[in-house]
Amino acid sequence: MRATEFSPSIPSRPVYGGLHPHGALPSLMLAEGAGGEALADLAQADPSVMRHAHLFYVPAGAATGPDLAVRLRALGPASYVEGPSYAALRPRFARALADAHMGTRLYLAGSEGLIGQAMAEALAAGLPLEAIDAEHRGGFARRVQCVHCKGITENVATDPFTCSHCGLNLFVRDHYSRRIGAFQGVCVDAETPGIVPEPQEIKP
């Protein structure tokens, strides 16, 4: 599976430029599911990236399975940490950010939700945006914040959808907050309660 190409959108919608090797600089790598392949591709392009890399992997999804985890470990990163979900890995990832110094690169690969959350964590820790490479792999489901109740719904696959917190019918805007790591969801039937368009699958 290749990196996703998204259709053109507004300037706040994130674009993922893909992973490019920055040599043997100290780095943090975080991937989920098929994103692990992007890290493997990166190491193939320049094996030296692994020398000072602390690699975090969430082997989500049966399609990628344990094989990819074994391959990633075999790439020889300076350290390798695996977790069942990003939420579970987050404390160790946050600690690695706290220990990092300027000059550290961050490589992120996986769904938009994973990239968004990990990027928000890294930016809050002081890592400059320009030190982050990200590559989208996997499904197109979005992480969306309800502008009304502020609750975040993960893995939103259709537009409109029902907010998992307050139950309002929300349409998904392309407007995106890096600080929150989520798209904006706004009530679709605010002016005409009950008149909700047929949900469409979200496409890249």
Add this chain to the structure above:
Amino acid sequence: MTIRFNDETFRDDYSFRNSATAIRRFPFPFDKDDYMYSVNMEPHGTGGRAGSVFEKRFDVDEHYVAEMRDRAITLAGDPLRCQSLPHMELAGWDLLELIMQCKAEDYPDLFQLHRDGDRWHWINRPLGIEQRFTFLDPTTLPCGPMEYITRQAQGDFAVLDQRENNLWMDAGMVTSQADWSLDFDIGMNFFEWHAPVPKAAEMGIFQRALKFLLAIPQGAPSRRLNWTMTVNPRLDTSPENYHLWGPEKRTITPENVGAKQYLRVELQSFWRLPRSNALAFPIRCYLIALEDLVTVPKWARRLHRVIRDLPDELAEYKGFAVNRPIIIDYLAQFDDGKPTSPGIFPDD
């Protein structure tokens, strides 16, 4: 000069009213018979046209007390309408100083500021506030400096950090916005927070506007007018509460359009702040019912032509496309086709 402050509301029974004086001094935003985005900046500061909303640096009018009451209600329900990222506290003090100083100088009968080094004493007569505090010590105020002063100043306030040749929406008090969320947009740069505006990016207008704003020096503030339409004199037209006020937008009929449909004008000004090098961006909101606006014949003719000829996507973005036909029909009866004079002020 003494102002009589209205006892009025911006929600529920909507008892907001403009006096005859308020109508005459309304900042009508169109200087000609058509409209397109433009940077349209002009100098702001002391010595603006007498009697107009441009006369003082921070205009105080008959709605002051009621607007501050409405802001307090909004904040009580949603404290996230006022936020400041940690590095913006110094800019908050800059803003507090700017507003206190301007108000005390421009309205000495309403506001007083006594400074003895960092020991400050602030008196706000209309709101009945008297506060002694230590400048730059936030623990001597009931809340952060930006929140403190913007609970006492009409209009929304964005405080923009300047870095990387860009401006960043890093602090604000936003309770009367035209449909944008500070909580969502905080931390975004100029291009990101304007991203949802149609067409403007491709016109390069934001590039030019940003360059102008980055170069605003101390002591030379600028201003521009922006506008939209709102049903009912509602300040809190936030996306947060859209599901609550949205149904009101569909209540316009040919019979009630004059009374219920309001032109909403933002007087935006831009101030370089001294200690923080941040840019203060007050967004003052003025509301006028169409039936009041048409009492000025020039405005009635011109608003009809502007609304009639506006590109569809702008009406859509500004959120009044659904009511546009009724608005145009209503305004058409006041447009006899005669030419209008240049500029925004009434003819007589």
Add this chain to the structure above:
Amino acid sequence: MTSLMLRVAEAESLTPLVKRFRFEHPRGESLPLFSGGAHVVVEMPDGDVLRRNAYSLISDPQDGSGYEIAVRREDGGRGGSRFMHARVRPGDLLRISLPLNLFALDLRARKHVLIAGGIGITPFVAQVRQLLRMQLPFELHYGARSRDEAAGLRLLPDVPHIHFHISDESNRMDLGAFLSAQPLGTHVYTCGPEGLINAVAQTGARLGWPKTALHSEVFQAPPPGRPFEVVLARSGRTIEVGAHQSLLEALEAAEVEIDWSCRGGACGRCETRVVSCHGRIEHHDHWLSEDEQSAQTRIMPCVSRFRGESLIIDR
């Protein structure tokens, strides 16, 4: 132009080459405060010529009782610093612009690393006062050839995170060490000769620092060059720009109304539309984008020059 007529209150030699000047309001009024890294433009009426030079403020940004600058005498320069050294005396009145900051601290930074070479110490003198007042973590590395050249020695407080590097005393700056093991969110600021700024940029790039964390200010006077002619579209007049004159100065000498602020190609105030250009604009500014520069449709008259057949500008 927002400016003030101020009285010279003090003029003192800090080193044989560097003089400190203090300006106060003639009626003792308080001056607008500023942020560390801000500069003012000083107007110097020198016979028929009105010179305007930008100088960083070195006084406490929170102290409105006066503005202070430090001026290094550049004997090979265009004459502004010689005028300040030879002619300006306490009691004189000079027109000073309000402060403008094109080299501000990034207040989000977890730590600030300041690197100064020679007279490039000046913006940091005010920034250090601001950082100390705000209790923000920082370190300053200040390099100079000799103690005689190091005017900053007398302007900086004695605190452990300010380090002096005097070449004569074999205590050179080790940029690699300064840029290693700094916490995430550190910002680096460099001011001094172009060689130092380039060296910090190269070291930063080697160690993986993003450009947005590396700030610099070159103290740029308008570069001299060959004389050239410019046609003013609005009046049809042709004006001559001398070898040691900037286009902005030539416009001012011809009494053409033009806004300006930094006079160093950074603030954008004097940006001018080019009506037609047959030849090559020598862009020396940091304001126009690369695309704008190569399009040759805009020029920054404060620093940029022209070579070729004809240049018509919208003035």
